[in-house]
Amino acid sequence: MLEEEYDRDRRRLPRHLRRQPEPEQPFAFSIRPVEDADVPDIREIYNYYVTNSVVTFDEDTWSIAQWRDKREQLQKLGLPFLVAQSPAGQVLGYALVQPMSSKSAYRFSVENSIYLGQAATGKGLGRALLEALIEACEEAGIRQIVAVISDKGAEGSIALHERLGFVEVGRMGRVGYKFGRWLGTIYLQKSLKPAKKKGLFAR
Numbered sequence: 001m002l003e004e005e006y007d008r009d010r011r012r013l014p015r016h017l018r019r020q021p022e023p024e025q026p027f028a029f030s031i032r033p034v035e036d037a038d039v040p041d042i043r044e045i046y047n048y049y050v051t052n053s054v055v056t057f058d059e060d061t062w063s064i065a066q067w068r069d070k071r072e073q074l075q076k077l078g079l080p081f082l083v084a085q086s087p088a089g090q091v092l093g094y095a096l097v098q099p100m101s102s103k104s105a106y107r108f109s110v111e112n113s114i115y116l117g118q119a120a121t122g123k124g125l126g127r128a129l130l131e132a133l134i135e136a137c138e139e140a141g142i143r144q145i146v147a148v149i150s151d152k153g154a155e156g157s158i159a160l161h162e163r164l165g166f167v168e169v170g171r172m173g174r175v176g177y178k179f180g181r182w183l184g185t186i187y188l189q190k191s192l193k194p195a196k197k198k199g200l201f202a203r
């Protein structure tokens with residue numbers, strides 16, 4: 001043993017006197033409708049995936065103004081937009097639905113979107129948030145939700161949607177091109193049991 005190693009061992013405190021690591025906090029969150037103050041966090045969460053992944057086909061990051069417009073547009077249409085927050089108030093992720101098309105006959109059908117901050121993934125939050133989104137859609141009278149998912153790098157999203165009863169209804173090959181490679185889309189659909197019988201989008 002080297003001399004300095006001997007000294008180091010001698011200086012070590014007995015186990016019961018050593019500082020114990022902080023106990024790990026349980027992962028806790030609550031889910032609520034989005035507020036204007038959430039927009040900067042939402043932007044940051046989404047832009048991470050725009051810049052670093054092919055789970056979204058957006059290539060340009062979104063601005064705060066774009067997110068504010070989106071929120072206002074969905075609010076006017078009465079479409080659910082939820083966030084999950086930590087006990088300290090940090091936004092951990094969001095889920096929303098938007099019209100599938102601007103053509104009016106589509107008014108009972110929406111496309112959904114769900115993104116969590118990287119540190120919040122893999123802990124059951126995606127499931128809780130998507131369940132809450134589905135429930136909110138049923139309250140709003142929506143009949144069909146469609147998830148359009150990248151065929152590369154989105155295994156977690158496909159697994160989550162399938163766990164919650166979405167069924168694959170089709171694929172399109174090579175419709176996107178990002179980071180120098182072709183990407184396809186997978187369509188998963190879920191039929192809902194709407195609480196309200198009368199339509200969507202103020203019609």
Ligand SMILES: CC(C)(COP(=O)(O)OP(=O)(O)OC[C@H]1O[C@@H](n2cnc3c(N)ncnc32)[C@H](O)[C@@H]1OP(=O)(O)O)[C@@H](O)C(=O)NCCC(=O)NCCS
Nearest residue numbers: 055114115116121122123124125126127155156157159160
């Ligand atoms: C996709 C995403 C929303 C899933 O949320 P999550 O909190 O990580 O997932 P959960 O921990 O709630 O897991 C939900 C279920 O999917 C399964 N799952 C999650 N990730 C998986 C993976 N990579 N492979 C296989 N199964 C997976 C879990 O086992 C779990 O199943 P269970 O409830 O039967 O145990 C989240 O990971 C995320 O935001 N990813 C990056 C952005 C993204 O891809 N968004 C979707 C774009 S279409």
